[in-house]
Amino acid sequence: MSSFPDRTTAALVIALGVLGAVRAIAGGTQAAAPPDAQTAATQHADLAAIAPVSKGEDELVGHYGYGAVPTAQQIEGWSIAVQPDGTGLPPGHGSVSQGADIFASQCAACHGTFGEGEGRYPKLASDSKLTDEHPVKAVGNFWPYATTVWDYINRAMPFPAPHSLSPDEVYAVTAYVLNLNNLVGDDFVADRTTLPKVVMPNRFGFILRDPRPDTHDVACMSDCRKPSDIHITSSAEHVGLTPRTTGPLDEMEPK
């Protein structure tokens, strides 16, 4: 689920929103591994290439002397980021069934009881293939790491009251969201050792090294195209999706 659906996706989202309370994923194991052979080794090499390791800097430490040195407690309080190996996960645990209760009261209003998404709110479960014409991307078929689910729910959800859940509650709803996506069983208990081990089907679905420039246009100046080859493939003229650009802000909600 993207924050910026194009028109067709948006229509799809609205259409699917009313399909409602069916478990989004039919069950069984996830779709086959993505075609491109990304492995831990290639990803490691790519990361090394895009972020060279520093030899360190220490000549000017404390040169200005402004500010303060934070206390260990201050650093710990703000260190909420979690890494794929589980670094940053706090003690605590939560089960799928505990998560179901918390989800029903704190999340389902927007995301639907089974993660199917109310209205245009994001779906949290999807089994669509990423090669589909209009893939619905969610935790089960797109997210590469289960730890990121914990991290994101902890820092940003529930949307109206971010960072208000206890670690145990975050573990529980994370377990529930993973279970909705058939990534873990009904008896799964999430904690700092089990989460990094959850197998995510799209773990190697990401190319980490930017392949651009992947277009190689040339600055042709004349006779660049045959006039007969040029035709309009689409026009926004009659699409009817453009909010007004004068007067007060538009509140249009096209069907």
Add this chain to the structure above:
Amino acid sequence: MQKSLQTQAGAGAAPPGRRFLLKGGIAATGATLLGAAAARAAAQPDAPPAAPPADPDWSRSLGPGVDDRPYGQPSHFEKDVIRRNVPWLTAGTQSSVSFTPLQHQDGIITANGLFFERYHAGRPTVDPAQHRLMIHGMVDRPLLLDIEDLRRFPSESRIHFIECPANGGMEWRGAQLNSLQFTHGMIGCAEWTGVRLSTLFGETGIKPGAAWVLAEGADGAHMDRSIPLAKCLDDCMVIYGQNGEALRPEQGYPMRLLVPGWQGNINVKWLRRLQIGTQPWFTREETAQYTESMPDGMARAFTWAIYAKSVVTFPCPERPMKGAGLYEIRGLAWSGNGRISRVDISTDGGITWRPATLQPPVLSKALTRFTAEWRWDGKPAMVQSRAVDETGFVQPTIAQLRAIRGTSPIYNNNSIQTWQVKADGSVFNVQLS
């Protein structure tokens, strides 16, 4: 009498304040004269009542004094020039975007009040006295800075654009939005003032083996992205000033990260934490979001740089042509990989091109203005611009992009924009084969 004065000369002017009303009697004689002039001007059917030879009311009265607007505002005649959003695009307005009205931007600097907004959890109201920036992780000496501390460090000012990589994201499958504001308005350019990260990281020291930095915001999303340390040391800054005043709340008051030339969301707003480590964090915003799905199902991640792009800002759907004659085509070009080296213009849909004039200043990773004279014969036309940057990269067509990336990437659409000009002067967003 006073009423007719207002309808004639004051139509649309500021609502009369107390002093203005007091002057009504004095200005009344002027109104009579104006009326006579208007009658004489009737021979010229389009001439407004204030046109010569009339001396309009605003020239024959006193305006409000210097205490009237302690913080200035645009003329209220410009009330339509505002950021606008696309209500159907997102579930709500707190994780959403508003667009810069580029059709009204004269120059390379985006007015602070018109600079596009992208929020992931609404705009937080951050108290600068309580806000802190923490730098920790693989450093020799962790640091906690307040805004006053930050302002003491050596400062620099630079002009850079910031563009959301979703700019143009609704157009991958076809032309959808008939508006420059909505096809290209997720960009703004400002003069930013702040402190280099290299200065701050010199102060904390960096441990050997460090390679990545996590930047995190103080908003409800605790928005976070991983950035290579090398980029941070190259040209990133912590910003507190925007176009000569404090950074706007919409842009991250009291401090934000500036990552020149890289996609907008990495320029973390309301910046509160920089953690230095060895590996990226693979945050939700760099895996589930801000990654581009390719036709084979793979997704590109860490596609940070904004590649060369340009758009014609006149004519455009919001600013149509008014009859055949001589015009100046105007536009903006930018690249996250350096300076714009040239922009070419086509009015026949890309069959022939000619160079536009780049208007100084031409700055690296900044909006660059271009202009080209165009004698429009009043016949249908297809207006395009094509940017080339100092790396030699040439802005592609949407057809070229789609051939490689398909229709689902959402992000990084830097394609050539085509404006269809019809014989009546109206302008439409179209895509060509």
